[in-house]
Amino acid sequence: MDETKRPLRIPPEFTMYAEKNEIFSxxxxxxxxxxxGQPSDPLDHMIDFLHRENxxxxxxxxIGPPASGKASIAQLINxxxxxxxxxxxxxxxxxxxxxxxxxxxxxxxxxxxxxxxxALVKERVSKKDCADNGWMLVGYPKTRxxxxxxxxxxxxxxxxxxxxxxxxxxxxxxxxxxxxxxTGDIYHLTFEPPEKS
Numbered sequence: 001m002d003e004t005k006r007p008l009r010i011p012p013e014f015t016m017y018a019e020k021n022e023i024f025s026x027x028x029x030x031x032x033x034x035x036x037g038q039p040s041d042p043l044d045h046m047i048d049f050l051h052r053e054n055x056x057x058x059x060x061x062x063i064g065p066p067a068s069g070k071a072s073i074a075q076l077i078n079x080x081x082x083x084x085x086x087x088x089x090x091x092x093x094x095x096x097x098x099x100x101x102x103x104x105x106x107x108x109x110x111x112x113x114x115x116x117x118x119a120l121v122k123e124r125v126s127k128k129d130c131a132d133n134g135w136m137l138v139g140y141p142k143t144r145x146x147x148x149x150x151x152x153x154x155x156x157x158x159x160x161x162x163x164x165x166x167x168x169x170x171x172x173x174x175x176x177x178x179x180x181x182x183t184g185d186i187y188h189l190t191f192e193p194p195e196k197s
Contacts, residue, residue, distance in 0.1 A: 036154040058083050058134030059125075059156070063141070064163030067174035072186050073163070074138040084130045087138040088112075091120045114141070114149030122153040 018024055030046060039045035060083070062070045074085045092099055092106075098116060105112045117140065125135050137157065141147040150156075165173075176189040187194045 036151065059158045060136035061157040061160045062136055062138050065170055067170045067177060068163040068165050070139050070163060074136055075186065077136060083134040083136050085138055086124055086135055088140055091124060114146040117146060118149035118153040121150060121155055125155060
């Protein structure tokens with residue numbers, strides 16, 4: 001019999017052990033980390049990856065059309081679980097050369113290149129608060145190019161929430177939406193009016 005066609009004889013205990021200890025998903029994450037990151041020293045990179053690996057943290061993307069409720073849901077999740085909310089506005093508050101170029105794109109009504117935002121997201125999710133509590137990207141990526149840029153930077157969400165709503169509902173929500181300029185709290189003139197002071 002050809003040795004390459006001989007059936008593999010893996011003891012059932014191995015499979016049970018691997019499933020119980022989530023070895024297969026760990027292996028998948030390690031391969032993904034190597035292929036995307038393409039480090040010059042794979043062994044040191046994997047050791048570092050295993051030291052910082054925390055599979056319990058949330059990694060979420062909330063996407064959908066304007067006024068579908070992305071920011072409101074993210075705000076609720078943040079209050080309940082302390083998962084760090086990351087949106088484009090927050091990414092552009094830091095004063096770096098990359099952010100200045102991104103702001104220049106916005107001022108000229110040009111889309112910010114996906115790789116620029118991808119690098120900013122990668123930098124943000126690698127900070128301690130995101131590593132400890134998890135993160136959720138709100139309203140990003142918006143385009144295929146941005147999604148591919150996130151992949152190139154090694155950013156993969158464990159969960160993607162896509163919000164849908166009929167056009168008429170979105171228009172009604174958009175027309176009544178108000179944002180407090182001081183706190184960033186979101187209100188709606190009909191559904192959740194601001195408290196009178």
